[in-house]
Amino acid sequence: MSHDPAYRSLRRAHRRFGSRSTALAVGGFLLYVLLSSFAPGLMNxxxxxxxxxxxALGLGQFVMMAVIVWRYLVHMRTRVTPVTRGLRGLARHHDEVAARGRAAAQPPVAPGAGEFRPW
Structure with missing residues (x-):
């Protein structure tokens, strides 16, 4: 499954979004902290x-987090979930084919064989 191009694109999209949103959140917070430390006159x-x-910038942190969470939900719904559903169906299909192959390879069992009779 990990060699499937859809799986690789899914991982790439998820990683790209995660790194961008993390950089935005950490960068915004770091900017706020640096401005608070080195420009108190501006912040006051x-x-x-x-x-x-x-x-206002402190309250803006909450707004920024809400926007990032909203974009994450939209990203998951539009880009990740459809690919995941397709891959899940493909995995189920592969499992069914493998189970049929294992069932065909096993010798038939006589009825009642392997069962224990009560005393």
């Missing part, structure tokens, strides 16, 4: 009333 600048840039 007021945007509106008591809302500062630092607070």
């Amino acid at each position: 600048s007021s945007l509106s009333g008591h809302l500062t840039l630092g607070l």
